[in-house]
Amino acid sequence: MKTLFLLCALFTVASLRTYTKCELARVFQSYGLEGHNDNIFALVSGVCLVQYESSFSTNAEGQNWRNGRVVSTDYGLFQINSRWWCDDGKTENSLNACEQHCTQFVDNNIADDITCAKRVVKDPQGMNAWYGWNKHCKENVDNYLQECNL
Incomplete structure (x- = not known):
């Protein structure tokens, strides 16, 4: 039983991923994202918002509270919200638009x-x-990925 628990724990830790800024920028490039644009999801905007939403972690989760109870949860790199974009089976009246x-x-x-x-x-x-994008990335991010030499 201990062995099974340890294997499960190791698998969970091994499956977690936290990117660096430049690593994620290169991954986004491989998906065809480029440039910076306030009206579309683009390379610079995307990497910047991920930094401030999830600290580049694929397994980030954040709960949203109202009146002493959880009303929704944000998931993953982009902190996708369970009220609007995905179904977690817990959030009431999820729209699940994605x-x-x-x-x-x-x-x-x-x-x-x-x-x-x-x-x-x-x-x-x-x-x-x-x-995160509004507070940290909306303004000038022209040099945000400069050190990545993309």
Whole structure:
């Protein structure tokens, strides 16, 4: 039984991924993201918002509280919200606009995360849907990835 527990614990730790800024920028490039744009999901904007939303961690989760209870949870690199974008089976009246279970956003396959983030940006709020982007990335990020030599 101890062996099974240790194997499960090792698998969980091994499956977690925290990127560096430049590493994630290169991954985003491989998915065809480029440049910086406030109206679409782009390379610089995306990497910057991930830094401030999840600290580059694929397994980040953050709870949103109201009146002493959890009303939704944010998942993964982009902190995809369970009220609007994914279904976690716990959030009441989830709209699930990305048509995904929220667990899809806390694994190391980030293709579905990027697809959902692009969907979020198509809504009227655009990149403004993310607090981290609004507070830290909305203004001048022209030199944000300069050290990455992309």
